[in-house]
Each structure stands twice: as structure tokens, then as C-alpha cells.
Amino acid sequence: MIASDIDRTLLWSHKRVGDVPLEQLVCLEVLDGRDWAYVTQRAWDALASLDPDDLVxxxxxxxxxxxxxxxxxxxxxxxxxxxVLLVDGVPDDAHARATEALVAQRRPMAEFADRVAHLVEAPHVRSLRDADGAFGYFLLNGEPVEAAWVEELEAIAGEDGWRLTHEQTKVYAMPDTLTKEAGLARMLEGTDDELVAAAGDSRLDEGMLRLARHALVPAGAYLTSHGWDGDVTASENVLAGEEIALWLAGHARS
Incomplete structure (x- = not known):
């Protein structure tokens, strides 16, 4: 098995394509009627060359x-x-049941949201978004984040069995039982497969990266300045995505 994060790993927003000519890019996401996120043509060709079962x-x-x-x-x-595991676009029931059992060990999202509702009023917070009832994330607006706010949020999260991850303009809050590496490990159970290669950019990807035999992080990613000691791409932004796509395709062929 090979695995990869999507955003800021393979897929890059219109703000991060740099001076790559438009004719060398493929738009993969349109948001509110606007071309929003891209891969390079070489990245697309590499990804399209993979067997549909190869990459998670x-x-x-x-x-x-x-x-x-x-x-x-x-x-x-x-x-x-x-x-949630989508197989051909449809949620896998067995995976859903396993997730439900793990999440049930922690305080539900609705109750957690009630407990932190007053923290949403802080001047540096735009809103608290609910991710399908599984976890939440605070959208930040660029104002300084006060240490007292972080300390109070950490205290509530700790009591509830939740963990926090600060990523650029967001602070994710989620049950500590809900991780990418746990989801991948469940997929590997009962098989002879292993996670050969993985790519990602954030602290939410780190467990998945360390589970893999080989791992790659885009240069300039948040993780590179927060404890990552492994391999990093030579390029940044959308060209790092191209490098990762080619690297994944190479591992799939081998």
C-alpha cells in the first residue's frame, strides 16, 4: 500500500502555483465558481498511471x-x-462501525463544542467548524493567539480525551482515537500488505508517515519546522506536489 495526504501535499491552491505556466497545470478543484486548486501536468500523469487500488x-x-x-x-x-473510508465513493460499513466504537470512548463533538463555545468569541477566531460530527476546527483570522486561550482549550481537550493540532490558519480539535494511521492500520489488518510509502505535510500526517517504510514531506511544510527529521522534497508548493506524485508512482512500480 502507498498513501498520501491531499491538500498541500499533492494538491495546491491557486496561491501556491508560483510562476508555473497555466498550460502546465491541471485544475482539480473548483470552489464557488473559481478554479481553486491544481497539480502540474506531470503530477497528473504520474497519478493517472497508478492502478486505482495502489494509492490510498x-x-x-x-x-x-x-x-x-x-x-x-x-x-x-x-x-x-x-x-470514514470511501470505497468507490461509498462509505465502508465495517470501517464506520470501528470508528464509531473508537469515537464513543471520548466526549461527543456536540458536547465538546458546547464546552468551548465561549472560546469561539476570542478576537483571533473566525468560527468553529463541525466536520460531520467527528471533530471540529477553529478557523483563525491572523490576529495573535493568546497563551491563556490555548491553555484553556488544552485543559478542556485533555479532560475530554481530545487532542489539538495547530496548522497554519486552523486549530484542529479531535478525539485522540481518530487518526490517519489508525485508519490505515485497520485497512491492513488481516492482509499481508504493509504501508510502503506515505507523503504528507502536517502534524496530523506524522503518525501515518512514521508507519510507512518510506516517507516524504514537501519542503516548507508546517511539519518540517515542527519535529520532522525525515526526507523532504527539493521543491516547494505545486512543484513539491509533482515531486511527491512521481515519488509515489516510483514506489508503486517497484
Whole structure:
């Protein structure tokens, strides 16, 4: 098995294509009528060359959010940070039951949201988004984040069995039982497969990366300045995505 995160790993927003000419790009996501996110043509060719069973896409996106991305038709997509497994676009029931049992060990999202509702009023917070009831994330607006706010949020999360991950303009809050690596491990149970190669950019990807025999992180990613000690691409932004796509295709062929 090979696995990869999507956003800022394979897929890059219009803000991160740099000076790559438009004719060398393939738009894979349209948002509110605007071309939003891209891969290079070389990246697309590499991804399209993979067998649909080879690559498992792993993302914090909800199923609805990931299905609007026009990736090649990979059969398996782990959404909601490992909480939902889509097989040919349909949620896998066995995976859903396993996730439900894990999440039930922690405080439900609705109750957690009630406990942190007052923290949404902080000047640096735009909103708290609910990811299909599985977890939440605070959208930040660029204002300074006060240490007291972080300390209070950490205290509540710790009491509830939740963990926090600060990623650029978001602070994810989710049950500590909900991880990409746990989702992948469930997929590997009862098989002779192993996770040969994985790529990702964030701290939410780190467990998945360390589960793999080989791992690659895009240069300039948040993870590279927060504890990552493994391999990093030579390029940044959309060209890093191209490098990762070619690297994944190489592992699939080998």
C-alpha cells in the first residue's frame, strides 16, 4: 500500500502555483465558481498511471469536500482524519462501525463544542467548524493567539480525551482515537500488505508517515519546522506536489 495526504501535499491552491505556466497545470478543484486548486501536468500523469487500488488518499476533508476534487479514480479514500473510508465513493460499513466504537470512548463533538463555545468569541477566531460530527476546527483570522486561550482549550481537550493540532490558519480539535494511521492500520489488518510509502505535510500526517517504510514531506511544510527529521522534497508548493506524485508512482512500480 502507498498513501498520501491531499491538500498541500499533492494538491495546491491557486496561491501556491508560483510562476508555473497555466498550460502546465491541471485544475482539480473548483470552489464557488473559481478554479481553486491544481497539480502540474506531470503530477497528473504520474497519478493517472497508478492502478486505482495502489494509492490510498488520506485527508481531514469530509466526504463531500473530498469528492469535489477531480483526482484519478482511486478506489479508497480515508476521510475525516481516518474516520470514514470511501470505497468507490461509498462509505465502508465495517470501517464506520470501528470508528464509531473508537469515537464513543471520548466526549461527543456536540458536547465538546458546547464546552468551548465561549472560546469561539476570542478576537483571533473566525468560527468553529463541525466536520460531520467527528471533530471540529477553529478557523483563525491572523490576529495573535493568546497563551491563556490555548491553555484553556488544552485543559478542556485533555479532560475530554481530545487532542489539538495547530496548522497554519486552523486549530484542529479531535478525539485522540481518530487518526490517519489508525485508519490505515485497520485497512491492513488481516492482509499481508504493509504501508510502503506515505507523503504528507502536517502534524496530523506524522503518525501515518512514521508507519510507512518510506516517507516524504514537501519542503516548507508546517511539519518540517515542527519535529520532522525525515526526507523532504527539493521543491516547494505545486512543484513539491509533482515531486511527491512521481515519488509515489516510483514506489508503486517497484
Amino acid at each position: 488518499l488520506c485527508t481531514t476533508r469530509t466526504p463531500a469536500q473530498v469528492l469535489r476534487v477531480k483526482m484519478p479514480p482511486f478506489r479508497r479514500i480515508l476521510c475525516l482524519n481516518g474516520g
